[in-house]
Structure formats: C-alpha cells, structure tokens
Amino acid sequence: MADAPKANAVVGQSGGPTGVINASLAGVIEEVCKHPEIKNLYGAMHAVQGIVKEEFVDLKDLSISVLERMAACPSAALGSSRDKPDNEYCEKIFNVFKKRNVRYFFYIGGNDSANAAHIINVMAAEVGYELRAFHIPKTIDNDLLVTDHCPGYGTAAKFVACALMGDDLDNRALPGVKIDVIMGRHAGFLAAATALGKQRDDDGPHLMYFPERPISMDQFISDIDSVYRKLGRCVVAVSEGICDMDSVVWAKKLAVTDEKDAHGNIQLSGIGSLADFLAREVKTKLGVKRVRADTFGYLQRSFVGFQSPIDADEARRCGREAVKFSMTEQSGSVAIKRIGEGDDYAVDMVCTELRNVAEKTKSMPDEFINPQGNGVTEAFINYASPLTGELPKTVYLGGYPKI
Amino acid sequence: MADAPKANAVVGQSGGPTGVINASLAGVIEEVCKHPEIKNLYGAMHAVQGIVKEEFVDLKDLSISVLERMAACPSAALGSSRDKPDNEYCEKIFNVFKKRNVRYFFYIGGNDSANAAHIINVMAAEVGYELRAFHIPKTIDNDLLVTDHCPGYGTAAKFVACALMGDDLDNRALPGVKIDVIMGRHAGFLAAATALGKQRDDDGPHLMYFPERPISMDQFISDIDSVYRKLGRCVVAVSEGICDMDSVVWAKKLAVTDEKDAHGNIQLSGIGSLADFLAREVKTKLGVKRVRADTFGYLQRSFVGFQSPIDADEARRCGREAVKFSMTEQSGSVAIKRIGEGDDYAVDMVCTELRNVAEKTKSMPDEFINPQGNGVTEAFINYASPLTGELPKTVYLGGYPKI
Numbered sequence: 001m002a003d004a005p006k007a008n009a010v011v012g013q014s015g016g017p018t019g020v021i022n023a024s025l026a027g028v029i030e031e032v033c034k035h036p037e038i039k040n041l042y043g044a045m046h047a048v049q050g051i052v053k054e055e056f057v058d059l060k061d062l063s064i065s066v067l068e069r070m071a072a073c074p075s076a077a078l079g080s081s082r083d084k085p086d087n088e089y090c091e092k093i094f095n096v097f098k099k100r101n102v103r104y105f106f107y108i109g110g111n112d113s114a115n116a117a118h119i120i121n122v123m124a125a126e127v128g129y130e131l132r133a134f135h136i137p138k139t140i141d142n143d144l145l146v147t148d149h150c151p152g153y154g155t156a157a158k159f160v161a162c163a164l165m166g167d168d169l170d171n172r173a174l175p176g177v178k179i180d181v182i183m184g185r186h187a188g189f190l191a192a193a194t195a196l197g198k199q200r201d202d203d204g205p206h207l208m209y210f211p212e213r214p215i216s217m218d219q220f221i222s223d224i225d226s227v228y229r230k231l232g233r234c235v236v237a238v239s240e241g242i243c244d245m246d247s248v249v250w251a252k253k254l255a256v257t258d259e260k261d262a263h264g265n266i267q268l269s270g271i272g273s274l275a276d277f278l279a280r281e282v283k284t285k286l287g288v289k290r291v292r293a294d295t296f297g298y299l300q301r302s303f304v305g306f307q308s309p310i311d312a313d314e315a316r317r318c319g320r321e322a323v324k325f326s327m328t329e330q331s332g333s334v335a336i337k338r339i340g341e342g343d344d345y346a347v348d349m350v351c352t353e354l355r356n357v358a359e360k361t362k363s364m365p366d367e368f369i370n371p372q373g374n375g376v377t378e379a380f381i382n383y384a385s386p387l388t389g390e391l392p393k394t395v396y397l398g399g400y401p402k403i
Numbered sequence: 404m405a406d407a408p409k410a411n412a413v414v415g416q417s418g419g420p421t422g423v424i425n426a427s428l429a430g431v432i433e434e435v436c437k438h439p440e441i442k443n444l445y446g447a448m449h450a451v452q453g454i455v456k457e458e459f460v461d462l463k464d465l466s467i468s469v470l471e472r473m474a475a476c477p478s479a480a481l482g483s484s485r486d487k488p489d490n491e492y493c494e495k496i497f498n499v500f501k502k503r504n505v506r507y508f509f510y511i512g513g514n515d516s517a518n519a520a521h522i523i524n525v526m527a528a529e530v531g532y533e534l535r536a537f538h539i540p541k542t543i544d545n546d547l548l549v550t551d552h553c554p555g556y557g558t559a560a561k562f563v564a565c566a567l568m569g570d571d572l573d574n575r576a577l578p579g580v581k582i583d584v585i586m587g588r589h590a591g592f593l594a595a596a597t598a599l600g601k602q603r604d605d606d607g608p609h610l611m612y613f614p615e616r617p618i619s620m621d622q623f624i625s626d627i628d629s630v631y632r633k634l635g636r637c638v639v640a641v642s643e644g645i646c647d648m649d650s651v652v653w654a655k656k657l658a659v660t661d662e663k664d665a666h667g668n669i670q671l672s673g674i675g676s677l678a679d680f681l682a683r684e685v686k687t688k689l690g691v692k693r694v695r696a697d698t699f700g701y702l703q704r705s706f707v708g709f710q711s712p713i714d715a716d717e718a719r720r721c722g723r724e725a726v727k728f729s730m731t732e733q734s735g736s737v738a739i740k741r742i743g744e745g746d747d748y749a750v751d752m753v754c755t756e757l758r759n760v761a762e763k764t765k766s767m768p769d770e771f772i773n774p775q776g777n778g779v780t781e782a783f784i785n786y787a788s789p790l791t792g793e794l795p796k797t798v799y800l801g802g803y804p805k806i
Contacts, residue, residue, distance in 0.1 A: 017576050022798070043800060046576075058806035070798035075572030077800045082577065166705035169478030173420050173449075174485065178701075197707070271682070272675015272698055279674070295675055297697030298581075302569035304600070305795045306709070392708045395425070395473035397446060397480045403461035 004037040004327045005130055007103030010051060011059065012044040013076035013138075014109035014116070018152030019159070019307050020315035021138045024108045025078065026071035027319020028136070029059050035327060038104055047081035047109070048116060052092045054100075071316060074155075074302045084112055090119050097124075097131065106322050108136040111144055114333050115358035121331045134322040135333035135354055138315070140301045142189035143361040146352045147335035151318055154311030154387035156183070156300050157193035160237075163296060165197035165394055168204035168235050172396050175233035176290025177224060177282050178204075181275040183300050184239040186211050188364050190300070192376045193384055194237040197391045200399075204235025211241035211249075212363045213373035220278075221285045223374055228288060240274060240295075250274060271295070308389045314347060321349040333357040345386035407440040407730045408533055410506030413454060414462065415447040416479035416541075417512035417519070421555030422562075422710050423718035424541045427511045428481065429474035430722020431539070432462050438730060441507055450484035450512070451519060455495040457503075474719060477558075477705045487515055493522050500527075500534065509725050511539040514547055517736050518761035524734045537725040538736035538757055541718070543704045545592035546764040549755045550738035554721055557714030557790035559586070559703050560596035563640075566699060568600035568797055571607035571638050575799050578636035579693025580627060580685050581607075584678040586703050587642040589614050591767050593703070595779045596787055597640040600794045603802075607638025614644035614652075615766045616776035623681075624688045626777055631691060643677060643698075653677060674698070711792045717750060724752040736760040748789035 011028050013021050025043075032041045043057035044050035057078065062070075070077050085093065096102070097120075107117045114135040124131035137144050140156035160182055171178045182191040188210025195205060206227045209215055227234040243249045251274045275293035283291045318334045325332055332351035340346035368380035414431050416424050428446075435444045446460035447453035460481065465473075473480050488496065500508070500523075510520045517538040527534035540547050543559035563585055574581045585594040591613025598608060609630045612618055630637040646652045654677045678696035686694045721737045728735055735754035743749035771783035 013576075017573050040806060042806060045801060056806050057800045057803045059800075061804060061806075066798055069796055070800075072795065073572070073797045074569045075799075076576040077572075077798050079799075079801060080576040162707040162709070163702055165707040166477045167701055169476070169480075169707075170420050170701050170705035173416075173479040173483040271696065272679050276675050276679075292701070293674065294700030294702065295698065296702070298570055298573050298695070299566055299697065299699070299702065302573035304565040304568040304572075304797060306565070392475065393472055394476045394707060395469055395480050396478075396482075397460045397462075397473075398448060398482060400460045401464060403443060403445060403459050403464075 002130070005103040006037050006039065007101050008040040008042060009038045009104035009106065010042045010044055010097070010102050011106040012047040012050065012108070013078045013080050014047040014107060014113040015080060015082065016140070017075040017080060017302050018138050018140050019074040019155030019301065019303065020151050020312045021108055022073055022077045023071045023312045023315035024136050024138060024151060024319035026067050027316035028106050028323055029062065029067060031320040031323035033060060035323065037327065042100070042102065043078050046079040048083050048085050048089065048093060049081045050079070051096050052089070054096055071312065072307065074304060085116050085119065090123050093120055094123055098129065103130055103132060104326050105131060105133045106136060108138050110139045111357060111359055111361055114354055118354040118358045121354060132326040133331045133354065134326055135357060136318050136322045137334060137357070140190060141184055141187050143187040143363070144357055145360050145362050146333070146356050148338040148347065149336060149387055151311060151315035153189060154308035155306070156190055157196060157384060158308040158388035158391070159300050159303055159306060160190060160194045160296065161196040161388055161391055164194040164205055164235070164237060165391070169394055169396055171204060171233050171235050172398065174290070176292065177228060177234045177236070177288050179236045179238060179275055179278050179282070179293040181238050181240050181293065181295040183296065184211060185241040186361055186363065188212050188239045191237050191239040192364060192368060192380055195376050196381065196384055196388055199393060202231055205237040206231070206234050207236045207374045208376060209238045209242045209374060210364060210369060211239050211243060213369060214243050214245050214247055215373065216245045217281060221281065224282055225286050228286065238278065308387060310389050311387060317349055325351045341382065405533070408506040409440050409442065410504050411443040411445060412441045412507035412509065413445045413447055413500070413505050414509040415450040415453065415511070416481045416483055417450040417510060417516040418483060418485065419543070420478040420483060420705050421541050421543050422477040422558030422704065422706065423554050423715045424511055425476055425480045426474045426715045426718035427539050427541060427554060427722035429470050430719040431509050431726055432465065432470060434723040434726035436463060438726065440730065445503070445505065446481050449482040451486050451488050451492065451496060452484045453482070454499050455492070457499055474715065475710065477707060488519050488522065493526055496523055497526055501532065506534055507729050508534060508536045509539060511541055513542045514760060514762055514764055517757055521757040521761045524757060535729040536734045536757065537729055538760060539721050539725045540737060540760070543593060544587055544590050546590040546766070547760055548763050548765050549736070549759050551741040551750065552739060552790060554714060554718035556592060557711040558709070559593055560599060560787060561711040561791035561794070562703050562706055562709060563593060563597045563699065564599040564791055564794055567597040567608055567638070567640060568794070572797055572799055574607060574636050574638050575801065577693070579695060580631060580637045580639070580691050582639045582641060582678055582681050582685070582696040584641050584643055584696065584698040586699065587614060588644040589764055589766065591615055591642045594640050594642040595767060595771060595783055598779050599784065599787055599791055602796060605634055608640040609634070609637050610639045610777045611779060612641045612645045612777060613767060613772060614642050614646060616772060617646050617648050617650055618776065619648045620684060624684065627685055628689055631689065641681065711790060713792050714790060720752055728754045744785065
C-alpha cells in the first residue's frame, strides 16, 4: 500500500437523514484535522449533487461550538440527495475530483451510498487515479450488511420506544385499539424497537408486524381481537413495509400515488393511508368503538434533542475511523463489530469491502421474531437494548393497592 | 368560611392525557400528606367512572420513588375518561362521596372537568353537604379561560417545536413541501408553538394555519406556491381544526367516520386523512414532486422523557395549590397568573370560580396571529417561549463559507 496521498478530501451525506448522521460528519471533520495529508475538506452540499455542481463548504473552517452543536442535531447538515449516480454521473464526479485534486472520498449513507462509493472507486482504479473511497454507514432501518447495527438506528429506536411507552400509557388511560405505523420498508428492526420500553406484563405494544412476515388481514384482525378480549385494549406496532400473504406490500395495494424515487421505491412515509386503512378494518370487522392510528413519519428520523448517547458516540467514531482507515487502506465501509454483550456492551470498528455493503440489505434474523410472527424474542431485546441508552421507567397506578 | 373538615378526599384525572397531568397528581398527593384534615386520599381510576364503581387507589401509600417517577411520566396514571356526567351520574358520584365521607374533590382536567366539578359542587350545596371541589387545569390545547396558560401546553409545545426544528432540517436536506398536522380542535396555540424553535430567517414552518382563521383552498395553495417559488421548499404547520371559509372544519368535510365522543366532538386525531388530503391538493395543483404530510397524533401529548421542566413544575404547583386552597376556600379552579415576562418570567397561582372555567374555551387572541392569518407574531413568541424551557440550537451548513 502506498503512503496516504497529500491531497484534498470530499465528504457528503446521502439518503434519508437520521438523528446522528451529523455526528458521523463531525467525526470525519475532527479526524481529518489530525492528518496533515489531507489539505482541504470539502463538504459537498446535497451529496453527489454538490460534487458535480462544486458546491462545497469549507469544513476545516467550522468553529468547535458549531461542530458540537451540529453533532447533537438531527438531519443532514450538508443536505442530502436521493440521486443514484449512473456511469455518466460518476464520470462528472470523477472529473471534479481530478480538477480539485480530491484523493479522499467519505460518503455517509445507506447501501445505495456504499454502491455509489463503490462505482466511483472502480472508475478511479480503471484509469489509475489514486482515490481512497470510504463509506460510513447510516440508516434508521438498520438493514445494512456486515455491520452489527447501523448508526442512526439506536436514536430512532429510542424515539419509537419512548413513543410506544407513552402511547401504551395513553391507551391504558383511554382504552381502545391503537395502531402505530413505524418506518421500515424491508426490515422490521425499527418496528421491533417499539418493544424496548415494555416494563409490565401487559404493556404494549401487544402485537408487532414486520416486513419479514407476511400477514393476512384475517390473521391481523384475529390477533387484535384476541388481545382486546383479554385486556380490553390493544396497542399494535406495524412496519410500513408489511405485506399480505401474496407478498405485496399493503401500502402498495392502497397507494393513491405511484410516486417513486430514483431508486424505484414507492412512497411509504409521509402518508397516513396505511394506518387509516388498518384502523377502518379493525373498526368494521371487530366493532371496537375507539380505534386510533398514527403514522410516526419523519419524526422518527429527525426529532431534535433526543439522540441515544451511545448511538451518537458510535456514529462519531464511525466517522473518525473512516478517516483513520483511509490512511492505510484504499477503500472500504466502516462496520461496527460487537465485542461485548449486556452490561459489558462494547464495540470495535472494522473495515469491510464496499461491495459487501453496496446495494444489498438485510432483514431481521428469524431468531428475533416470535414463532407467531407478531412479536419479538428475548434475543432481539438483548441485541437492541444497549443501542438506545437507558429508557425512563413509567408508572400506571391501575395495579396498585385499592382502598 | 368554616374550618376545613376532617374527612377523605378523591382525586381524578379526566379528558385527554398530557405530558404533565401526572405532575399535577403528584402535587395533590404530596400536599394532601401535609394536611392532617384529609385522612384518606382516594385515587379514582378512570375519573368519574372510578368514583361510581368505587375503584380507588390508596394514594397516600405510594412510595416517594414511585411518586417522582410518575410525576416525570406522561399520560394519566389513574386512567382517564371522556364521560360527561349528567345529573343522574352526578347523583351516583355524590352518593359515593357521602358513603365514604369524601369532603374534598380534586379534578384534573379541561373545561369539561371543571364543569363536572361545578355540577357536583352545586348538587352538594343544594342538599347542604359540605364539599370542597377544586379543578386543576390541564390541556395541551391551552384553551381554558382565566389561566394565563394551561399545564400540559408547555410540554406539548416543546414537542412540536423540536419536531418542526427537525422537520425543517429534514426538508432542507431533501427539499419539497412538507405539511404537519398538529392537534388543536378549536384553538391554534399548539400549531403556533411550532414556530418557537425558528432560528434562521428562512427556517420553517414557513406557513401556519389555525382554527381561528378560516382559509380557502385557493389561498392555502397560493401561500405555499409563493414560499416554494422563493425558497425551493416549504414547511407548513396546520391545526387539525382548520376550517374552510364557510367555517366548516376541513377534516369534517373529509370525514370517513362520524364517530363522536360523549361531548359531541368529531374525531380529528388518530387519523391521517386531513394531512393526506392537503398533500394531494398541493401535489395536484402545484405539480410539486416531493410533497409529504405527517399527522403528529398522540405523540404530542404522551411522549415519554420529554417534559418541559417549567411546565412540569407549574403543573405540580397547581396540584399543590388546589389542596392549599381547599383548606380555606369552598371551591374553585386553579389558574396561573403571569407576574413576570421574558428573563424575569414568573407565575403565581390563583383561585377562580369553577363556573368561570366550566364548558367555555378560549381561542388565540388576534395579537398572536399575523395579519395574513398564516403565521404568528412576536407577541406570541414572547408569550409562549418561557413555557417550553430552552430549546436546542441547530446547525445547517448551507449558508456557511464555500471553498
């Protein structure tokens, strides 16, 4: 491996924002400043769009107070994009890199971003242009390969866990059926995290549904009926990506719009129709009077002042490690490796090949989903609990001594 | 005024939960324990329902750790109810009071709860039964009369302010039109609070709509068009209770259900149809590609771990003051009186007559709404800012020096 080149670096943030993607950016910035090999650090506005337009922020010039405030703040401080660069697009990126002597590329995003980094990396290798291309993982869906979990997931998991703790108390106060639709297109990790705040035997969510387990409307209704008969109430967490037995996503069956993004994904978030449909079905078929449904929407990924401290810390470390790896490796994706469980929870950061992470996604393993397909296992709780930080304990007086 | 009777007390929580209604309950409990006049403190499960069923928790028996945990936790720890007691219902309540020698009644709730306390109070007076009936205010809508603001509002205001700060950053990262539907049936105070986190000139929400200002679809679309043309994006906060120029609530025009609660209120929350309708209108009429809509739903009132410290403190004081007032007054509703502004913000608790608060609600004063009816004034910001506690500062790098 050649010495790290003396040159400039570009960093960008891509895909859906998260609560800690800015922590990763802060990690990149502070680590870059430690390495004299990297002269300028160009912050590309709106990801690849900013590269081709040469819309770059001078990130070495930020004050420490701005850096720290940014690290604590959700969404993507550099802006984002859902553009999926094709060869022609990558050619343009590459031309800007050459023009500006950019030899380091740090791209914070999901599997599509890993793929973009991979394509550009291959392109550079083909023409013998020395480029060090690194992907820094982020998703709230937690569906990237190799890494134990994704930065961004812990904060979103904390949000939905606290939301469901509150919603379950609300449902105890004013009983009925409550359905919450949670982000998660292909993987149920985030919907599963709604269980992390459960404290009492009869705490909700009582039922959870994931994209990994197709469910018929009859079964869905029958599950709710059974809980409602027993408890007089029922709280349900549903992944936006749940599908019918024919594997067609329910939201797609109901879609009033055929809007798709550049990656061919249909709109599941920022729309309440799935939740409303499920509520109507329950109301009609079970005759329950009080049925409510909420779609948590973008609150899950961009709520201010509610990071998981461990998630923010890991996201920042991922940013720093990407820069460190770039000093000795040619390319890669930073992955979190869990090296301790429970109270001894700890992680290491490792470097995996870009193509191991590019394009593909992972689903929840079978061992995390209960046999009925409507809840999580202890194995999931053990996996996810360390990622949110400690959750508050709640009180409901229903079970307390009567007088 | 006769001496405070040596007898028992009942406390209940009624109506929609809030983030600090349990803080008020904690205030009642701790203050009751200081007054030997009050022997038992019966916590009525599910408000008036628990009274007639004699389902009472022994609140003097709670540990301090449970009390403090409860005070920090949203929703109604005693459960709630939307029952509106008629004369026959009140007769039953009254019989239980006589049977259990209950001479103190503390009822935490909105204007309907003040009315219930008022009816029972009148009934007791008519038969010469000594009863001390006190209402402790709570709503997230902030629409009670007399009080400067309602406990519960500050916490909900903090939630929507932080939500919109995050949502605005998200919208900067991935531009488009974003519409957020906020709770508020008759009053726009909560939707107005979405402005409290604004820091930069072009921060969203760029437009706000309130039940107090009927708006035509044409004007709504034209307002959004104008912002979108200028900024290339637009974030909109809409009260669930906004109405058309004919004063009919938009959500009612779209209602797929005619479900009403015992108070005759149509369902506006726990349903996403208004948001989806508005998004479709914008998409169709303006041809904007990326339009998203979220309905914040019950998260606004029952989210765990996110109280406004000042709101929690005031809610608790209201509970304590109700008990103190009951030692010297016969009945009343606790009201917050503001005695200092800005950095010198401070409040006193006063006692007003139950009938001053019962049944009626208040709207946002004209001076809080801009002349166009699509935003708030500095007067509103000055009024509401102290109630949330300090909000985090955010960072977006778009305006930073380019390189």
